[in-house]
Amino acid sequence: MADNRRRRMISLIVSFLFSVSLSCLCLAPIPASAHLKFGVNGKFKILQVADMHFATGATTRCEDVLPSQTAHCSDLNTTAFMSRVIAAEKPDLIVFTGDNIFGADAIDAKKSLNAAFAPAIASKIPWVAVLGNHDQESTLTRQGLMNHIVKLPNTLSQVNPPEAAHYIDGFGNYNLQVHGAADSSLQNKSVLNLYLLDSGDYSKVDSLNSKYDWIKTSQQFWFDRTSKRLQKEYNAKPNPQVGSAPGLAFFHIPLPEFWSFDSTNTTKGVRQEPISSATTNSGFFTTLVTRGDVKSVFVGHDHVNDFCGELKGLNLCYGGGFGYHAYGKAGWERRARVVVVDLNKKSNGSWGDVKSIRTWKRLDDEHLSVIDTQLLWNSSAKGLVVPRL
Incomplete structure (x- = not known):
């Protein structure tokens, strides 16, 4: 009986979202210049969705689920999970960290993208996306994918930063600024910076013997320049x-430094498969640590890893596999990561700069269980480090 009720609920949710998404697709997207802001409660909440692997919808079967789930499980379970977690968490921003569609099984990339993002579009919450290594395996190139994504309603995604478009590698490198709370002294200043990067798909350099791609020198140059510019504006x-406003970075393929963690030294979560990073190290971890403003990196790619670990003051976190058409582990629930950034409260009662960064995960079980709540960064505990300009 419980399974029947769940299937009926999924069917109703998906039918509603399909009709809403069709009507939403004719709306104009949020202007790229629009600023994100902290809420009147002094919080900014981000929902990370990693590896949906969406394909064709109801006809696309699930991977690695329990026998009792197999007969009625499809992409629509991914859609229903997203709708539930958005309703439960009410995030201020949704971040899709790649492999949004599984290109090999997506007959029409545009239709698959529209369906994959439909719950986010229907929610009218701002959302952004970067690409993984499977998105381009259908009917659009990586540039074509981002060109389509940026035209969808309510997205703040960008193809590339205008000032770097002539030299930067990849598609989907951009920065978002989150301003202080309304009516505070910092309402017109970015107090949290989000960096989204294209970690590529597969290596094009045979001599390096690396299967997966990496964040290139041109992208690191753009990040360094952007970080320094934002620090000057903050000062x-x-x-x-x-100092610098804290930052968060989102991309798909993990850095080689994720290999530093196993079951003995992760702060929260599990490592259940090898780290599928590039075998060559492009030095982006060192670039991030040297600048010092980014406090946490969030990736996808390895679906049954969902840990966070801290190395040289930088948190390296997996989102955990979200999509039902992605490989997983039967009985290990699909999941999403939530990140909450809190502001300091001044003695006069107004909101100030960033105080802390927290995270937890939501499971796609009956209760949308919350697990692995942890503090990633605290301004008072860590002290103030001023990056060199």
Whole structure:
């Protein structure tokens, strides 16, 4: 009986979302210049969705689920899970960290993307996406995918930053600024910076013997310049601040430094498969640590890893596999990562700069269980490190 009720609920949710998404697709997207802001509660919440692997919808079967789930499980379970977790968490931003569609099984990339993002579009919550290694295996190139994504409603995604479009590698490199709370002294200043990058798909350099791609020198150059510019703006009048606003980075393929963690030294979560990073190290971890503003990196790619680990002051976190057409582990629930950034409260009761960064995961079980709540960064505990400009 419970399974029947769940199937009926999924069917109703998907039917509603399909009709809503069709009507939404004619709406204009959010302007790229629009600023994200902290809420009046002093919080900014991000929902990370990793590896949906969406294909054709109801006809696409699930991978690695329990025998009792097999007969009625499809892409629509992914859609229903997203709708449930959005309703439960009410995030301020949804971040899709690649392999949004599984290109090999997606007959029409545009239709698959539209269906994959439909719950986010229907929610009218701002959302962004980067690409994984499977998105381009259907009917669109990586550039074509991003060109389509940026035209969808409610997205703040960008193909590439205008100032770097002539030199930067990949498609889907951009920065988002999150301003302080309304009516605070920092309402017109970015107090949290989000960096989204294209980690590529597969290596094009045979001599390096690496299956997967990596974040290139041109992207690191753009990140370094952007980080330094944002620090200058943070330090500038009016209301000059000390140091750098904290940052978060989102991309698909993990850095080689994720190999530093196993069951003995992860802070929360599990490692259940090898780290599928590039075998060559492009140095992006060192670039991030040297700048010092990014406090956490969030990736996907390895679906049954969902751990966070801290190395040299930088948190390296997996989202955990979200999609039902992606490989997984039967009985190990699909999951999403939630990241909450909290502001300091001043003595006069107004909101100030960032105080802390917390995270937890939501499971696609009957209760949308919350697990692995943890503090990733705290301004008072870590002290203030001023990056060199």
